[in-house]
Amino acid sequence: YCFYNVNLEGELDLNDFVNLNELYIFGVGQDKNKLQKLTSLMVNKCTKLTKITINYTTLGYLSLGSKPKLQSVSFTSNRQIYFCDHVLKDQIGKLNSLILSKDNSDLKLEAKKVNEECLEYQLSLAKSNMDESNQLWLESLVDSQKEVLHNNSAYARKQLERCKKILTEVLSAEEIQDILGKMIEINELETQSNKLNKLTLKD
Known part of the structure; x- marks a missing residue:
């Protein structure tokens, strides 16, 4: 229609x-x-x-x-x-919590892949409603969050806050936090998977 x-x-x-x-x-x-x-x-x-x-x-x-x-x-x-599909988001959140509590490397890698696909889709939708300048700021937000998660540098934290402030003109605080939260989950799944792989190699 x-x-x-x-x-x-x-x-x-x-x-x-x-x-x-x-x-x-x-x-x-x-x-x-x-x-x-x-x-x-x-x-x-x-x-x-x-x-x-x-x-x-x-x-x-x-x-x-x-x-x-x-x-x-x-x-x-x-x-x-x-x-606003809160029920679906809650279900995904509960599933991630369950997977994070399990000692299964393959399961965590699959969950990481699903979360990465969801994040990519979410970013693509967000960019479709932005001009080129804000798209670049969104990319900078993602890059800064990655740097914070991997190295926790002071510069990256400062840049992250700057990106968040600018993007509040086009995204809600909840949308921004949802993106950052998903990246934290992806990073945690990767970290746990790597630890399990190292333990497996030792055994």
């Missing part, structure tokens, strides 16, 4: 359209009066979705839910999109 010549405003709940396959939402330009004025979009029950394209909107909150058939996602020139 395509929303183009229709003016949208407020919350758009499409959860009753359980057979929805493709969803396109377009504004007609980046000017404020040309954007689709959405505040939230609910499609978490539309499990048959294969393609989602959302361009030129003021969309704030997006509830995707599980999309096993999703093949294509495109978000371009939206003001800011905040994913």
